[in-house]
Amino acid sequence: MSSRYECQRSLPSICTLLRRSRRSLGHLRQLHCFLLRRSLFPQPQQPLLLSHFLSLSLSLSPLPSPYSLSLLSALPSPTPLLLFNSLLSSLSHLPSSLTVFNLLRSLSPHPPDFFSLPPLIRLCARHPAFRTGASLHALAIRLRLDSDVFVSTAFIHFYGRCLLIGSARSLFDTMSQPSAVSWTALISGYLRLKDLKSAQELFDQMPERNAVTWNVMIDGYVKNADLDGARRLFDEMPEKNSVACTCLIDGFAKAGDMGSARLLFDQMNHRDRDVFAWSTMISGYAQNGCPCDALFIFNEFHKTKRKPDECIVVGLMSACSQLGNLSLAKWIDSYVMTRSINTNNSRVLTSLIDMNAKCGDMERAHFLFHSIPQRNIASYCSLMQGYCLHGLGSKAVDLFSHMIQEGLNPDEVAFTVVLSACSQAGLVEEGKKYFNMMRKICNISPSGDHYACLVDLLGRAGKLEEAYELIKLLPVEPHAGAWGALLGACRWHSNIELGELVAKRLFELEPQNGGNYVALSNIYANANRWGEVSEVRCMMNEKGVRKVPGCTWIMT
């Protein structure tokens, strides 16, 4: 039997193997060796199999690996245009695609055609890579490919993504027969620039709209915080689909209206509830501080026996972190590990560390942190917060300096975490140092949160006057968190005069927050001033403020 014949016969099963081996260069090379040993590995006369290997290996890394380059050099010369085009359309990294494209121009006797450009333009749009896209446009004009509907539409999309709506518009105006996709691409460009009026005008002028057009419009209204407009469009929509529903659900969730979100979700056809819809609901509840509802939705999802994706488990873990339930965390941890979730995804890893730390398993959080090949700021922050939570502020501060040594640039969240770690550990000088580093070296202007941390740092260390002076001189409007931190410090250091002053300010800022009244009453109680204690409690009753159940009245 000739090896050529055998290879052709086994092509489908090899393709199946290739599809299964996704995400691992190791698997790919293993299969390559397997075929080589049986003299089955495709030489130039087996371009189809070669292109399967190529598209997989090129999709594994942003830049073409040496392995990919060696495969490319095995391509037959001249290479059929069809082969190149199908290879181009299977790639998702711009540098690899450009390598393939340039090879196409040198290896093929024929110039690129209508099918070669759109996949590349799409990648330029996604980045967006303006210069590359613009030179592709020049090339398209030179090759006289720019009159093609598909090519022009891809460029309209590209200019829209680059926020150059004028270029997109003039291209659109030169088209003799724009398709519904061309219209939609232009509309989406206007929506990206928050120009709802122009988008709506085009939408009304369009000869025919399809499902995507409606989805783009609804999403545009949601992203521009016009939920009523989105809802109106949704109600007018002839045939609702899951994308439109999910856009609207996400809009309600971001606006904090989980009631409307839930209503829509419940009305959805069960068949229409795809993974997007489920994960939008789960993370919506998690972000709105309703972890139990998030778990309930996840449980419903679990019953459908469908495969979770990364977003589902990230939302789920966020909910579990809020509950701090260790046995639930252990269940979720093993669920994530056994469900073919991509645990190299940085968001998944960060959430895993965060969940384990917040639920009390620091050992596991620590282990996961050290198993990451490339740590990022978020993974550091999760572990640092975990240490703070367990009273190990100084360990968190050590981790922060380790992070800087590793060459990572801290962002505003990282500074919030390290400042609260310093205050937790009582490291006043250290905290001031980082605060100055944030402004002077990292060029981050401090937010209300950062100042609140600094006030907390000073207050806890007993430097109440300094903290009060700081809060009075803030360049940003101090939010309740900063005043609250100072009130807590007054309570801790039994400073009645300043405490009264600060509490008065807080009662104006957030009259319904029972915690502030409780703190003031504790300050009085600590000084045995029981008359004032009952005055504060009367004030609470008058204003109808209720103590949050589970928060103690008694100072510990």
Added chain:
DNA sequence: ATAGGGTTAG
């Protein structure tokens, strides 16, 4: 064989 749309962490 080619173009337009949706979810996630610290």
